[in-house]
Every structure is written in C-alpha cells, then in structure tokens.
Amino acid sequence: MLLNKTTYTGYKERPEKILQFGEGNFLRAFVDWMFHELNKSGKFDGSVVAVQPIANGMANMLNDQDGLYTLYLRGLKNGKPESTHETIDVISRAINPYEDFDAYLKTAEQPEMRYIISNTTEAGIAYDDADVATATPPNSYPAKLAVWLNHRYKTFNGDASKGVHIIPCELIEKNADNLKRIVLQIADTWALGDGFVNWLNSACTFSNTLVDRIVPGYPRERIAEITEELGYEDKQVVEGEHFHLWVIEAPESLQQELPFPSIGLDVKYVTDMTPYRTRKVRILNGAHTTLVPVAYLYGLDTVRESVEHPVVGKFIKDAIFEEIIPTLDLSKEELEQFANDVIDRFRNPYIKHLLMSISLNSWSKFETRVLPSLLEYKNRHGAVPQKLSFALAATIAFYRGKRGEEAISLNDDAVLLELLKNAWSRYDGSDESLESVVVEVLGFEKNWKMDLNKVEGLTAAVTKHLQSIVNSGMEKAIETV
Missing domain, CATH: 3.40.50.720 (NAD(P)-binding Rossmann-like Domain)
Structure with missing residues (x-):
C-alpha cells in the first residue's frame, strides 16, 4: 500500500x-x-x-x-x-x-x-x-x-x-x-x-x-x-x-x-547575513576541517567518535571555544550557543559521518575555513594559535599518505598532491628536512593567496608541531597542545 x-x-x-x-x-x-x-x-x-x-x-x-x-x-x-x-x-x-x-x-x-x-x-x-x-x-x-x-x-x-x-x-x-x-x-x-x-x-x-x-x-x-x-x-x-x-x-x-x-x-x-555565514564557515565547517587530520591520524574514523573521544574531543572543543570564537564579532553568548549546537550535531548517533568522506580537498578547505581564524587570532592576540597551527601541521602529516602502516587515499588538486609528494620525498628523518617540508607547503601561494612563511612565528610553530607528530606519533603529540 x-x-x-x-x-x-x-x-x-x-x-x-x-x-x-x-x-x-x-x-x-x-x-x-x-x-x-x-x-x-x-x-x-x-x-x-x-x-x-x-x-x-x-x-x-x-x-x-x-x-x-x-x-x-x-x-x-x-x-x-x-x-x-x-x-x-x-x-x-x-x-x-x-x-x-x-x-x-x-x-x-x-x-x-x-x-x-x-x-x-x-x-x-x-x-x-x-x-x-x-x-x-x-x-x-x-x-x-x-x-x-x-x-x-x-x-x-x-x-x-x-x-x-x-x-x-x-x-x-x-x-x-x-x-x-x-x-x-x-x-x-x-x-x-x-x-x-x-x-x-x-x-x-x-x-x-x-x-x-x-x-x-x-x-x-x-x-x-x-x-x-x-x-x-x-x-x-x-x-x-x-x-x-x-x-x-x-x-x-x-x-x-x-x-x-x-x-x-x-x-x-x-539586513546582512555576512556574520552568520562567517559563523557557520568558521565554527561548523572550520571545526570539521580542523578535526579530520588530527582525529584520523589518532586512529579514529568517524566524526562522532572523535568528538566524544576524551583527548581528541577536548582538542576540537578547545580549538572552537579558545581560538575560533574569539575571532568572531557576534555576541559571545550567541557564538557559544551555536558552537554547542555544532558539537551536538557532530555527536548525532543516527549519522555515521566518516572522516575520510570530508577530507576531500582539505587544502582549499583549510584556506577558506580555518586560515581566516588563524590569521585573525594572530592579529588580535599577537600570537600563533596552538590548536589551529597544530591542525595545519596535522594536515601536512596527513598528506604524507600514511596512518601507521595503512595507506591514506588522498583526494585533492593534482598540483597540490604533486607538491606534497615531492616535499615528503626529500624528508630524510631529520628535523631540518621536516622544516623544509613546512616551508614549501606554507609558501605555496596558489592555495594560500599569500606566503604564510611571512606570518611571524607560524613556520616555527607548524614545524614544531610536525616534528612532534612525526617523531612521537599523534597520541603523544596532541598532548603538547
């Protein structure tokens, strides 16, 4: 019937x-x-x-x-x-x-x-x-x-x-x-x-x-x-x-x-929806993009288990409330309510949202969703935000294409994939070569619309985080932030 x-x-x-x-x-x-x-x-x-x-x-x-x-x-x-x-x-x-x-x-x-x-x-x-x-x-x-x-x-x-x-x-x-x-x-x-x-x-x-x-x-x-x-x-x-x-x-x-x-x-x-669009892109979409490489390299596979994880969940909540919200201009109460709603949405038990399904084109997503928060935080507070710069380092590590012994299926712009492949091919196990990887990625102006190496303290912060991720593994590296 x-x-x-x-x-x-x-x-x-x-x-x-x-x-x-x-x-x-x-x-x-x-x-x-x-x-x-x-x-x-x-x-x-x-x-x-x-x-x-x-x-x-x-x-x-x-x-x-x-x-x-x-x-x-x-x-x-x-x-x-x-x-x-x-x-x-x-x-x-x-x-x-x-x-x-x-x-x-x-x-x-x-x-x-x-x-x-x-x-x-x-x-x-x-x-x-x-x-x-x-x-x-x-x-x-x-x-x-x-x-x-x-x-x-x-x-x-x-x-x-x-x-x-x-x-x-x-x-x-x-x-x-x-x-x-x-x-x-x-x-x-x-x-x-x-x-x-x-x-x-x-x-x-x-x-x-x-x-x-x-x-x-x-x-x-x-x-x-x-x-x-x-x-x-x-x-x-x-x-x-x-x-x-x-x-x-x-x-x-x-x-x-x-x-x-x-x-x-x-x-x-x-009369002007710009603040609401910015709020959504920075908090909802930005949190997704920040979370994916960190959680996936930690060994997690879905958004829900990542947000509910005692370590990774704290990382993403701190990133939202301590580093993203302080860069936005709506009322703190309204921003925090929206952020709490976002976290509940991420925890939806009826939706199985795979991290890999939202990893597509992570570099362009980072540029539009996360980088504005990172730069505005630096502008307002005079310091590089630790969680967001850690997420940038994690994204570089993610594009190495490995999670332990498991290969990661990378899906992105062909030019970017070639750049990352070449940069990682020159990694010889030294901290100096890791810094070279960071400098090359941050200097790719086609994606960033600028040379990020010129942002005071950013290259050093990302390099430090990447060295920690590569040398100690994500589980120990995340503890540093």
Whole structure:
C-alpha cells in the first residue's frame, strides 16, 4: 500500500503559492517542512508546486504519492537521542517541464503564486549562453526562471501586485544577487524589454540566504524497518537532523508574510547575513576541517567518535571555544550557543559521518575555513594559535599518505598532491628536512593567496608541531597542545 491521498486521511487542499525549483531531499526536509509547520500553525495557507529542474528527476514519483512523504528528524535534542516522524503534505503536485512545459508556464498565470524557492546545486545559478527564449524549456535554472517571470509579467500586464519573492537556497555566497544578475543578463540578451526589467526590479524581491541542516536523505539501509513502522510504503521518505537554520536577507514585507520565527522555527530575517555565514564557515565547517587530520591520524574514523573521544574531543572543543570564537564579532553568548549546537550535531548517533568522506580537498578547505581564524587570532592576540597551527601541521602529516602502516587515499588538486609528494620525498628523518617540508607547503601561494612563511612565528610553530607528530606519533603529540 503506497502513501497517497487515499491512505493519508489528513490531506487538505491549499492554494498554490510557492513555486519550487527542486524536488530533492534537502528542500523537502528543510523549506517544505517549514511551510508545512506554518500551515499547521494557522499563520499561512498555501502549497508548493515542485518543478523538476533537470531532465531526470523525481516528479513522477512524487505525483504517484500525491506529493506526500514522510520526514524523519533524528539526532540529539536537549542532549538526548530523539527520532520523530511526520507526514508532510505541503506539495500539491510536481511538474516535469521537459515533459509538460505548458503546465509549468501556466503556473505563472496563477494570481496567488507569491514565492519562488530553489535549490539547484551550487552549479545551478550560472549563465548558459546556449539558452534561447524559444526553448521549451531552456537548460539553465536562471533561464527557466526568466521565461516564467516574463510570462507572468505579460499575463498581468506588469501589475506590481503580481510580483514575487525569490528566495534561492543554493550554497553559494550572495546566491540571490548572483541569480538576479544572471536573469537581468538574460533579459538583455533576449531583449525582453525595459518594461519587464522595471517590473522585475520594482515588483519582485531577491533575498540572499544561508541554509543549514544536515539531510542524509533516503534511508535505504533501514527502509524495511520504516515500512513496517509506518504500515505503508513510502518511496519518498527523507531523513534530516533536528537542527535547522535559515538566514534570509529580506524586506519587512516578507517577514510579515512568512512569520516563521513566531512559531519557533530558527529563521532569522536580517539586513546582512555576512556574520552568520562567517559563523557557520568558521565554527561548523572550520571545526570539521580542523578535526579530520588530527582525529584520523589518532586512529579514529568517524566524526562522532572523535568528538566524544576524551583527548581528541577536548582538542576540537578547545580549538572552537579558545581560538575560533574569539575571532568572531557576534555576541559571545550567541557564538557559544551555536558552537554547542555544532558539537551536538557532530555527536548525532543516527549519522555515521566518516572522516575520510570530508577530507576531500582539505587544502582549499583549510584556506577558506580555518586560515581566516588563524590569521585573525594572530592579529588580535599577537600570537600563533596552538590548536589551529597544530591542525595545519596535522594536515601536512596527513598528506604524507600514511596512518601507521595503512595507506591514506588522498583526494585533492593534482598540483597540490604533486607538491606534497615531492616535499615528503626529500624528508630524510631529520628535523631540518621536516622544516623544509613546512616551508614549501606554507609558501605555496596558489592555495594560500599569500606566503604564510611571512606570518611571524607560524613556520616555527607548524614545524614544531610536525616534528612532534612525526617523531612521537599523534597520541603523544596532541598532548603538547
């Protein structure tokens, strides 16, 4: 028995107000769940039309279930493991514009359409010069959006009240600014006219966002157990963690229309999301990047066991609270609350997050996620941070490619891998040759955008840590910091 309107008695028809580009796990476990909760609260009454953004997708599977699916939220809540599930009924239908372009275009004619959501991957917000106005549909998301917006503009003769709020969720900085820039470029290339451009600028809003929730997706390994628990088949089950954060740069009008914070959801309407993006990159992503080489060389394999380890767990917590948080400008209370939430997320007993799965491209990650904290700490305190410089030394040791007798499968930029291979090939067992390895790595300006050897005290600190790691092993070396 498949989940659908027949098997789910709580279904309610609602006006279609949200056009959503993307029908995948993240949007269904994040944005759609939030609209579902807002509907339940009585502060909103609307449904989502999900648009399949690429030729191959899940529109048909969603329609087979009348847009219904089960969301499991699993993780630590108030320090204790908790797993809950709920049927989400906010999606009214899904459209595959590659099979039914007319149905897609007709949604622009619906007066109540008000919000456009998207998550088309980081590569989705890009200009494609192969797109043409007559394609049904164009290839890229911005071009599909331009066609839809232009059709709405024409349908309602430029009525300003039929403008829409456009809220992209792609994981790129200034996602809405980039999307709007490309849509305007398309409007110019296709000669859509000044009237359309003026309507777009005055009647529509584009809001930059930051989204944060870990969504493992379809729980393939335990689907038999889930089916037995639910009593019906659901091919669209999705799993996510309890933690959620949506930061939106929004006008006052959007805040009033979508009062997510008033029902307890962690949605922050701000005028500038930069501090929140910095907080996430430095604390959440930075902690991951700091942790991986240290924990893996210690002999651990997952994020959870690393954070719960008495030695490695203390190392990463100290790095966050003593060396990363002091470089950020939000309130200490807010930063520490976020950091504690991050640690709980790392300890999620329902997610097996392998360290090796997040070791990909560690050097570029270190440059964007950890190095800014390291340099800002040095700038504010006049000293090299010991934990972060130790993590840098551990990363160099990690890229030696060995954990004891076990080979490490390194995955990174080919030029970097060659540089590390050559540097380590000249290591002859002496401390002097280890210093040469450090100098060569820190001097690789292509990755660092600067020569890190010029940062006072950094070469000496990293060299000292690397000598300790190589000569004594990670278990003893970590004790020095």
